[in-house]
Amino acid sequence: MATYDSLATNNQFLADGIQFLRLSGEKVPEVKDTIENREDLRDRILSEHRWNSANLMQTLELGKNVAGDNVQQADLESVGRVMSTIDNMPSWYQKGGAPAFDTIKDYTLASVADPSNIAGIVLGAGTFGFAGGASLAAKQSAKAGVKNYIKTKAKLAVSAPVLKAAAVESAITGAGSSYRSVVDQETKVKLNLKSQVDPVEALMQGIIEGPASVLGGGVVATGLGTVSKAMGSAASTSVGKAFGSEWMKNNLLPKSAHDAISNRHAEELVGRSAGYTKEINGLGKLMERQINKHHSSNKSDAIETINAVLDGKPPPRPLEDLNPDLRATVLKSKELISEVQEYIKASPDESLGSGLLNTLSKHDDYARNVYEIFQVKKRAVPFEKFITKHPQVVKELLDTIAGDPEFLGRIKADNPAYAKGATQETFSTPYRDPETGLFSYTAKNTDEAYKAAKDLAEQLYDPKKGRYSSIKNTTEARKKNIPEVLQKIWGKNYSPAARVMQSVDGLLKRAQGVKLGITLADSLEGRGLAVANPMRQNVAKDALDYSDAPLQETSRQAAARELNATREAQGGRLLQPTELVRLLGTKDSDLIRLTKGDINADAKYNQVWVAPETAANLRPILSQLSNYKPLFDGKHIALETAGRQLGRIQGVLKIGKTILSPVTVVRNGVGAALAMVGSGNPARWVKDFVGVAKDFSSSEISESQKALRGLGVTGSSIDMGQILTRMGKDINEDPGIIEKIGTFGLAGAFPKTYQKAQAFYGGTDDFFKTLTYMSEYGKEKSIWDSLTESQRTNRMDIFKAEAGADITPDNYFSQRAAWNTKNVMPVYSRVPAITEHALVRSMPLIGNFSAYPSEMFRNAFNIFKLGAEELEQGFAYGNMRLVNNGLMRMAAFPAVASAGYVAAESIAESEGTKEAIEALRNLAAPWDKYGALVITGTEVRNGRNVLKYTNLSYSNPYAPFVNVIMPTVTALANGEPLQKVLSEGLLESSKAFVAPYTDPALTSVAAEALLEENWPRFYKTVQPGFVKMGLDTIKDLGLLKSEKSILGLNLTPQDIERALYPKAFGSDSAAPESIEDLNKIISKQGKNLAGLNEREIDLTASMGFAAIKMSANYTDHYNAAASKIRTMLTDPEFNLSPGSDATNQMLDEYEDILELDFVKDQKLMEAYEDMATLSGSKLAARKIFMDPAIKTALGSKAKLGTIMSATPKFLPRRFFSPPKLKKLYIEISKLPPEIAVSKRQALAAFMKETQRLEGVFRSKSLRDTPDFN
DSSP: OOOHHHHTTOHHHHHHHHHHHHHTTOOOOOOOOOHHHHHHHHHHHHHHHHHHHHOHHHHHHHHHHHTOTTOOHHHHHHHHHHHHHHHHSOOTTSTTOOOHHHHHHHHHHHHHTOHHHHHHHHHHHHHTTOOTTOHHHHHHTTTSOHHHHHHHHHTSOOOOOHHHHHHHHHHHHHHHHHHHHHHHHHHHHHTTSOSSOOHHHHHHHHHHHHHHHHHHOHHHHHHHHHHHHSOSHHHHHHHHHTOSOHHHHHHHSOGGGTOHHHHHHHHHHHHHHHHHHHHHHHHHHHHHHHHHHHOSSSHHHHHHHHHHHHHTSOOSSOGGGSOHHHHHHHHHHHHHHHHHHHHHHOSSTTOBOHHHHHHHHSOSSOOOOOBHHHHOSSOSSOHHHHHHHOTHHHHHHHHHHHHOTTHHHHHHHHOTTTTTTOOHHHHEEEEEOTTTOOEEEEEOOSHHHHHHHHHHHHHHHSOOTTSSOHHHHHHHHHHHTOOHHHHHHHTBTOOHHHHHHHHHHHHHHHHHHHHHHHHHHHHHHHTTSEEEOGGGGTSOGGGOOOSHHHHHHHHHHHHHHHHHHHHHHTTOOOOOGGGOEESEESSTTSSEEOOTTSBOTTSGGGGEEEOHHHHHHHHHHHTTTOOOOOSSOGGGHHHHHHHHHHHHHHHHHHHHHTTTOHHHHHHHHHHHHHHHHHTTOOHHHHHHHHHHHTTOOHHHHHHHHHHHHHTTSSSOOHHHHHHHHHHTOOTTSOOOHHHHHHTTTHHHHOHHHHHHHHHHHHHHHHHHHHHHHHHHHHHHHHHHHTSOHHHHHHHHHHHHHHHOTTOOTTTHHHHHHHHHHHHHSOOGGGSOGGGGOHHHHHSOOBOSSOHHHHHHHHHHHHHHHHHHHHHHHHHHHTOHHHHHHHHHHHHHHHHHHHHHHHHHHHHHHHHTOHHHHHHHHTTSOGGGTTSOEEEEEEEEETTEEEEEEEETTTTOTTHHHHHHHHHHHHHHHTTOOHHHIIIIIHHHHHHHHHHHHHSBOHHHHHHHHHHTTOHHHHHHHHSOHHHHHHHHHHHHTTTTOOOSOSTTSSOOHHHHHHHHSOOSTTOOOOOOOSHHHHHHHHHHTTOSTTOOOEEEEEHHHHHHHHHHHHHHHHHHHHHHHHHHHHHHHHOTTSOOOTTOHHHHHHHHHHHHHHHHHHHHHHHHHHHHHHHHHHHSSHHHHHHHHTOHHHHHHHOOHHHHHHHTSSSOBOOOOOSSOHHHHHHHHHHHHTSOHHHHHHHHHHHHHHHHHHHHHHHHHHTOBTTSOOOOO
């Protein structure tokens, strides 16, 4: 296999390459044989090969030349050797491959310049598929040039069906891709590199690249075209390996890109644990409500009875005394705890350690002891009431201190503030036993001792929630054998509900690392990626040295030998034993760190070793198990605390913008529904599911929900996952003080409503993933029924190779449906590690909702990949159901992604507003500029033209994908030159791509506003969505006009309006005058089925803002240049003789100013024409430009006159007005006479030259593109 570096010294390759370049139409001049020239020739050959692969015209050129009559057989053999050598060398993401940047650049430029791709983009953007009867053009598209193609397309009639139209556009571009594939294959047949042309390969390439070209052009199409040539698991992993840096790969790629099988195992384990947690939390909360409702008068008796049942002890009173519903809940909770125990025990024989087994098997009636002080921030019963009810506690505490002289020391070690200043003698009296001679203590019976003991009891009674983990508390409690009095003070088992919840939580936290580690060990070993306890294969058990270090070292060496045997056979790099990483263990260096006693030391799982690259792939996946890891160590605990609080604040601000925003909640549902359809899951499968599900019983629904969580399908909302991660809490936890403040009191005043809002938001996501799962399940079942036995075996084997060897006929359908669902729908467990890095979570400075866009790009890739795989298998099996499935996915994604644009284009076409829409883009908010805009109305308000519009793409789930490509698409659709597209369109596309990751975080924006004392901006940043909607509605209703004081404060409604809704350039809104107006206000706020806001643009105010923005660059440069020139003319140090550097610099500065002034006026002219389009006439546009409120921002009356004329000419602004010139002469006259003379001469010469330059520029038309040299 040739490498990139070796090609430069491969004489045969370079000689053949010269012939290859010549047959490709390139000229190859004679050059000296130097290493630099060899490297340059090699790079030219590789670049030409890439262009031949990705660009239709280049493919045709090579194909035509190869087929020529004058081509010699030797030349054909040379070209064949070149193509074969390149095709077999390492890929650009592998060691020995060509540089990634050069490869990506060539493929990108070649694809962008490909006429079939350009046509797809231009026509897709220009008509978005409304081109009925385009099949004839589709057949000819590959052979036609771009101009001829567009000319053909322009004659086609416009029709309405969106899906059909998108498919037509895909077919048009796909025809070019398919034709390119055919020509490429024919060339390879001629060169004896292929035996015959494969039509399926050509069709596949066209189908895959076609839809992508309509949406994203060559860049996306080329990437997907690569997929069509390399289906299977390699297609997924190749993307990950594209990054040269291991860090970039591990942090910037989806977790599933590293090791999809291991990621599935992790998702399922976390999902199953989450299912158990959700179920037990529901039972616990139900139990708490039932105790309070049915046993309010005998609550302590009920709690005592329930605790006895949980401990497996005879209850102090009959179980039947409990309310029947409560009794059922208690027994069900107990059953669930047992189920979790059995789930953990269900591991390979002798794999679990004695420590974990003791916890699971010590007794069947396992229930964790919990203490109220560790669970709450405020005790349910005040201390005084507690002491009144339990007066004996003080005496028992005195007796405990006297009976255990170390007790007081242990307490003080835990908290030095306890019993400060007190000693053992404060509470007890020492005495010496006359028989033994040993000292001991007796409790004092004095008021002072009683008071000291009561004070200590009160300190011990103080809640300590958050200071200890649930695992540490209970294990430490068991070790210390906590005295009865302390258990009573701490509130042992104060809540049976807390006990059952903590019991399941503790078991799962203890065991999930073991469970996943065992599963991964078997999976990795089966795939040859791990060696499990290799010494057992050759050495008798009793001969092994089980001491810690020697066994590990011996095992590691043996594992390295076994792994190296495979690597050597494959030509891979050999490993040193020290490079290997242990999968399971108790050390920090182990991938999954366990508690001692979790794993059996004699089991193979204790010594499972993996190569470093395997460990690197597993680390992002294993982060799903990790609890919060501190960013700073103990020396910087203050920074750690501050960082965690910042993370919580960011989480709360996100809650306000998502969960507590009614409009966002609606968009979340609409987006999830569209994502489901875009993944190729149409409504008919959903209808079938609903027909079955309506007959489900509540228990069947519960079991189904548990099963879906266990598969990792549900409970994986992106927004909820990010929010809860940053807040370091579970969705079921009570809100903290930051949440109560950040939600403007909602979380504190209405905690149940607040938690229901969170559950509803995540539940919406779960609902549509469930529908997607059922759809995928139904489709797979239908496909399965249509396959032969051998085809079924083959299809399952292919899936097992991709998803894992544990796939069986019994779980095939559920696993396949879950696999597909998680690939095509957004899943929190698969977001890139960087989005959840400790630094990003603890220091939220940039990026707000970065996880969702990352998932959308992953979903888009997988939809096309999955569709391509279905097509490939469908053609191979001759099975049209599979083929139709693939086609549905291929059509669904572009249809949904472009649906808003299709509708917007249709509306614009029918209403004749296409020009107005393009003009609107220049005035719309940045986030709407490239959206699917629809003008919804215009009105005259207070003498001003107000335009209203809606962005139909706002709820589109694929907006992150579309936003990246639309700047380029729009530029091409408007006929912009390719150079401008590359320099401006692609720049805007790049900005859209990185924006979710680089935009300032909400905490950063709020902090900046605080520092600037910009209170309106601060308020707008922190206000939750429901507050904003309410305030916006109040404002639109005209209820913020009053000047009456609010609650006696120095604040009026009008003050609020002025601060939060400032009037720009005299703009204002009108109060509703009818029910119709009121309905419009409600709809405007996004209270509609699509969650779309209607926006308004006051054309006059917008023009004022636009003018300021257009003039900003010119004004800044003008002021700076004027100051610099004035200094040169008045400072004796500057020599301004003709031709001097200073003189030339002054003239250069002035010429730059003229150029900027010209560009500014040109933009104003374009804005004037946009205004004429938007307002309906040039007269209306003139009225806007001459409005006194914005006239000063636009420039002089003379300038405006020429800008608005039929033949707009450039009118330069005089650099020095007469008053300024007079002032300058006065300053010069103050200089020494001989210097003043030379300066006046220099000024006169400068003014003469500026007048000449002004004359040159004055003749230029603002419609021309100036040539500034």
